[in-house]
Amino acid sequence: MNPAIVMYAKTTCPYCHAAERLLKERGVSRIDMILIDEQPQRRPEMIDRSGGRTTVPQIFIGGRHVGGCDDLYELDAAGGLAPLLAANTEPRAEAEASAEAEAKPEPEARRRNPDGR
Ligand SMILES: N[C@@H](CCC(=O)N[C@@H](CS)C(=O)NCC(=O)O)C(=O)O
Numbered sequence: 476m477n478p479a480i481v482m483y484a485k486t487t488c489p490y491c492h493a494a495e496r497l498l499k500e501r502g503v504s505r506i507d508m509i510l511i512d513e514q515p516q517r518r519p520e521m522i523d524r525s526g527g528r529t530t531v532p533q534i535f536i537g538g539r540h541v542g543g544c545d546d547l548y549e550l551d552a553a554g555g556l557a558p559l560l561a562a563n564t565e566p567r568a569e570a571e572a573s574a575e576a577e578a579k580p581e582p583e584a585r586r587r588n589p590d591g592r
């Protein structure tokens with residue numbers, strides 16, 4: 476089965492990291508990363524699937540070519556990313572999301588003594 480989100484990327488590419496960060500901020504927990512610096516044999520496949528684009532990242536959501544990092548941010552700003560993700564990815568479990576939001580404060584007894592003792 477094809478994963479819902481595929482990103483052709485390079486390990487050291489800042490645009491790829493920015494795109495990954497935005498997707499994670501929007502609740503994506505799984506991205507199938509194809510690192511073309513480690514697997515250069517997959518670069519022609521990326522170019523073919525993205526209609527001739529040669530830069531990374533190239534992002535696909537649910538099989539649809541979204542484009543590069545700028546395209547992803549533009550789609551998000553236009554309000555188009557959330558519905559596309561909702562239609563193509565499993566939302567994170569409610570429990571997982573609320574557990575993150577309510578990080579428990581450290582118990583009083585375990586806090587460092589302000590005198591350093
Ligand atoms: N505007 C593009 C810029 C992407 C870009 O310039 N990526 C660089 C890597 S950080 C690239 O692919 N350079 C050519 C190459 O590495 O072959 C985007 O938003 O995705």
